[in-house]
Amino acid sequence: xxxxxxxxxxxxxxxxxxxxxxxxxxxxxxxxxxxxxxxxxxxxxxxxxxxxxxxxxxxxxxxxxxxxxxxxxxxxxxxxxxxxxxxxxxxxxxxxxxxxxxxxxxxxxxxxxxxxxxxxxxxxxxxxxxxxxxxxxxxxxxxxxxxxxxxxxxxxxxxxxxxxxxxxxxxxxxxxxxxxxxxxxxxxxxxxxxxxxxxxxxxxxxxxxxxxxxxxxxxxxxxxxxxxxxxxxxxxxxxxxxxxxxxxxxxxxxxxxxxxxxxxxxxxxxxxxxxxxxxxxxxxxxxxxx
Amino acid sequence: xxxxxxxxxxxxxxxxxxxxxxxxxxxxxxxxxxxxxxxxxxxxxxxxxxxxxxxxxxxxxxxxxxxxxxxxxxxxxxxxxxxxxxxxxxxxxxxxxxxxxxxxxxxxxxxxxxxxxxxxxxxxxxxxxxxxxxxxxxxxxxxxxxxxxxxxxxxxxxxxxxxxxxxxxxxxxxxxxxxxxxxxxxxxxxxxxxxxxxxxxxxxxxxxxxxxxxxxxxxxxxxxxxxxxxxxxxxxxxxxxxxxxxxxxxxxxxxxxxxxxxxxxxxxxxxxxxxxxxxxxxxxxxxxxxxxxxxxxxxxxxx
Numbered sequence: 001x002x003x004x005x006x007x008x009x010x011x012x013x014x015x016x017x018x019x020x021x022x023x024x025x026x027x028x029x030x031x032x033x034x035x036x037x038x039x040x041x042x043x044x045x046x047x048x049x050x051x052x053x054x055x056x057x058x059x060x061x062x063x064x065x066x067x068x069x070x071x072x073x074x075x076x077x078x079x080x081x082x083x084x085x086x087x088x089x090x091x092x093x094x095x096x097x098x099x100x101x102x103x104x105x106x107x108x109x110x111x112x113x114x115x116x117x118x119x120x121x122x123x124x125x126x127x128x129x130x131x132x133x134x135x136x137x138x139x140x141x142x143x144x145x146x147x148x149x150x151x152x153x154x155x156x157x158x159x160x161x162x163x164x165x166x167x168x169x170x171x172x173x174x175x176x177x178x179x180x181x182x183x184x185x186x187x188x189x190x191x192x193x194x195x196x197x198x199x200x201x202x203x204x205x206x207x208x209x210x211x212x213x214x215x216x217x218x219x220x221x222x223x224x225x226x227x228x229x230x231x232x233x234x235x236x237x238x239x240x241x242x243x244x245x246x247x248x249x250x251x252x253x254x255x256x257x258x259x260x261x262x263x264x265x266x267x268x269x270x271x272x273x274x275x276x277x278x279x280x281x282x283x284x285x286x287x288x289x290x
Numbered sequence: 291x292x293x294x295x296x297x298x299x300x301x302x303x304x305x306x307x308x309x310x311x312x313x314x315x316x317x318x319x320x321x322x323x324x325x326x327x328x329x330x331x332x333x334x335x336x337x338x339x340x341x342x343x344x345x346x347x348x349x350x351x352x353x354x355x356x357x358x359x360x361x362x363x364x365x366x367x368x369x370x371x372x373x374x375x376x377x378x379x380x381x382x383x384x385x386x387x388x389x390x391x392x393x394x395x396x397x398x399x400x401x402x403x404x405x406x407x408x409x410x411x412x413x414x415x416x417x418x419x420x421x422x423x424x425x426x427x428x429x430x431x432x433x434x435x436x437x438x439x440x441x442x443x444x445x446x447x448x449x450x451x452x453x454x455x456x457x458x459x460x461x462x463x464x465x466x467x468x469x470x471x472x473x474x475x476x477x478x479x480x481x482x483x484x485x486x487x488x489x490x491x492x493x494x495x496x497x498x499x500x501x502x503x504x505x506x507x508x509x510x511x512x513x514x515x516x517x518x519x520x521x522x523x524x525x526x527x528x529x530x531x532x533x534x535x536x537x538x539x540x541x542x543x544x545x546x547x548x549x550x551x552x553x554x555x556x557x558x559x560x561x562x563x564x565x566x567x568x569x570x571x572x573x574x575x576x577x578x579x580x581x582x583x584x585x586x587x588x589x590x591x592x593x
Contacts, residue, residue: 052414052591070588071419079415085592087409089329101321102418104313138412 001063003028003149003181004049008057011044011205018044020205021057026198028148029178033192034185035275036202042185045202046151049183050079062148075104078142079151083158084134088127092120092137099141111144114174132163139167143175150175152184156191164191171195189272199271203279221260222251222269229263236260240277251277318418322426323434330396333389333430334438340388341446344381348450351377355454356461371470378450378471382443382480386488389439393431393492397499398510400427401587408592420587424500424580431496436484443480447473486569491541494572497579504586507593541572 004026011019018041026032036042047053049061051070059066064073086095092115100108115122118136126134135156142150152171156164168191176182186192199216201209211219224247225233234241236259238250251269252260260266269277327333362370401424404410413423451473455465499514506513522535 047591050414054589071417074415074417081411081415082408085408085411087329087404087412088407090325091328094325094328098321098325099416101324102313102318102416104417142415 001028002026002060003030003062004183005060006048006058009045009048009059010056011041011048011053017041017205019048019055022205022207024200024207024210026181026183028181030197031176031182031184031195032198032200033189033196033271034183034200034202035187035189035271036185037187037279039204040202041205042202043153044205046079046081046153046183046185050077050081050151052081076147077149077151078145078147079153080138080142080155081151081153083155084131084138086126086134086138089125091123091125093122095126095137095141096122099145103145105146106141107144107146111140114140114143114170132159135159135163135167139170143170147180149181149183152182154186155184156186156188164188168192168195189275190270193271201275201278209274209278216271216274217268219254220251220269220274221255221257221266222249222273223260223264223266224249225264233263239281240273242276313417315422318422319426319429322418322422323429326400326427326430327434330399330430333392333396333435334442336392337385337389337439337442340384341381341442344384345446345449345453348377348381349453352450352453352457355457356463359458359463359467362467370467371472374467375471375476378447378473378476381446381450382476385439385443385446386484389435390488390492393435393488393496394499396435397427397431397496398503398514400430400500401504401583402506402510402593405590405593410587410590410592420584424504424584424587428496428500428580432489432493433485436489439488440477440481440484444477447477490569491572493576494541494579497576497583501579501583501586504583504590541568 002025004024006022006024008021008023009019010017010021020041022045024045034042034045044053048055048059049066051061051066051073054067061073062076066073090098096108096111099106099111115137118133118140120129120133120137126137129137139155156167159167171182172195184192184195196213198212199209200207220239223233224244227248230248233248233250236252236255238252240251242249247264250263251273257266358373362373365373404413451468451471454468458465458467499510502514503510518534518538522532522538525534526532
């Protein structure tokens with residue numbers, strides 16, 4: 001069964017189209033990264049999935065309509081939308097008590113075990129914690145919920161690299177198993193590169209690219225082209241060309257490693273490189289058309 | 291695909307989904323109300339602080355009590371009761387006034403504060419529906435604050451009574467005078483007045499404030515007060531009448547009427563009681579306001 005299934009999903013705020021009729025299918029047990037520039041609709045998509053906003057088109061999450069069946073859905077779905085949204089007045093023990101009081105799938109011992117590894121005291125109020133500690137607390141609460149789908153919307157924005165690293169390590173080691181699905185949106189691509197099973201780029205309310213990480217590694221290759229091979233390389237229609245260390249670096253889609261290795265040194269591009277290539281091209285075309 | 295679909299029941303079993311998949315509505319309401327009390331500590335701190343000030347004032351004035359008792363020797367029991375009950379009634383009135391103010395500001399902030407500090411994104415990630423959230427918040431002014439007011443008033447009255455008794459005993463006078471206070475009847479009347487008047491009759495005000503709190507992006511107080519004021523002014527200009535103002539004034543008056551403890555029992559039987567259609571129209575209006583607030587909370591994110 002697909003965890004998330006969307007057909008013609010559309011959402012507009014006045015004249016601004018945030019989701020422009022997207023089709024999407026996410027199987028259970030995947031970790032999907034949604035990456036896009038600001039205003040690409042990558043926050044609206046999770047909001048629709050979580051039933052936080054009405055939409056047009058067809059959308060099913062765990063077999064339910066998230067807008068109409070939100071109350072029921074929230075027993076199986078949990079999410080972190082944005083950093084530091086925990087109420088500032090709440091004390092750590094109150095947050096634990098409350099979530100344990102209302103959530104049937106909350107494992108308090110697990111949350112406390114997670115908190116024990118941090119320097120957060122149960123008597124502290126959220127307003128007394130640093131931004132990184134608030135994120136740790138929120139993660140501790142969410143990871144202790146046995147949900148089938150976890151949606152993370154920019155969960156580490158503004159945190160320093162140590163917290164970001166810890167955040168994704170905990171997510172993978174303490175939480176993820178093959179029965180859960182995780183959707184994470186971010187524009188900090190580097191940290192989640194190793195975490196994902198699936199990759200999606202969004203721009204202007206459209207999905208520009210959606211593939212598994214296996215596909216990503218198989219399809220996209222980057223070549224540091226030797227100067228004398230440059231014309232031959234350009235003839236293969238690279239997605240993107242940039243300069244690095246005095247050499248031209250060309251990014252190709254779907255051209256075999258054997259063929260490319262004749263042109264220069266071949267390597268796998270990072271998600272960030274591919275993102276720049278795909279979104280840059282996409283934006284360029286859009287601007288050219290406009 | 292098959293391994294994925296097999297994995298679901300396993301994880302469900304591991305979490306003991308069979309028995310823990312349900313949390314009773316009562317339990318979720320309990321925790322929702324409890325968190326309101328955690329957040330808005332003013333709902334008990336404010337009346338407690340006022341009670342402390344009143345007790346201090348009473349203590350200072352009670353030093354003259356023995357002299358007053360001597361002066362009052364010629365009075366009828368009814369006059370005595372009125373005279374010595376006055377501080378008790380003033381104390382009850384002051385506590386009612388402060389909890390009304392607390393209720394108004396609580397309602398104005400209840401659905402706005404969570405959008406302002408973005409915590410609505412956390413609350414909405416838990417399986418507590420918008421309906422349950424709004425109703426839990428409405429419980430505070432409708433039920434919890436009247437009960438808190440009652441309990442603190444009773445505690446204050448008892449403290450005042452003990453203080454008076456101690457002072458009379460020290461000055462070697464009889465305690466008989468205190469029996470004219472009829473505190474038991476006063477408390478029954480007070481409880482009825484708080485639950486029916488402050489809880490049910492004022493319900494449309496709370497409902498309106500909660501609706502404004504769910505709707506306004508900023509300036510909740512102005513949005514709560516100005517539109518009714520504008521309706522009143524418009525009505526005056528267009529028709530030279532003031533029905534709307536009277537309607538609101540009457541409603542506030544009924545809820546607050548008979549605050550003078552004497553004759554409060556009479557109110558139970560008269561038009562301001564439970565059988566009055568006005569009460570039920572008000573409650574219907576409250577339900578409409580709260581329903582609108584639920585719909586707004588469903589759609590609105592942080593401001």
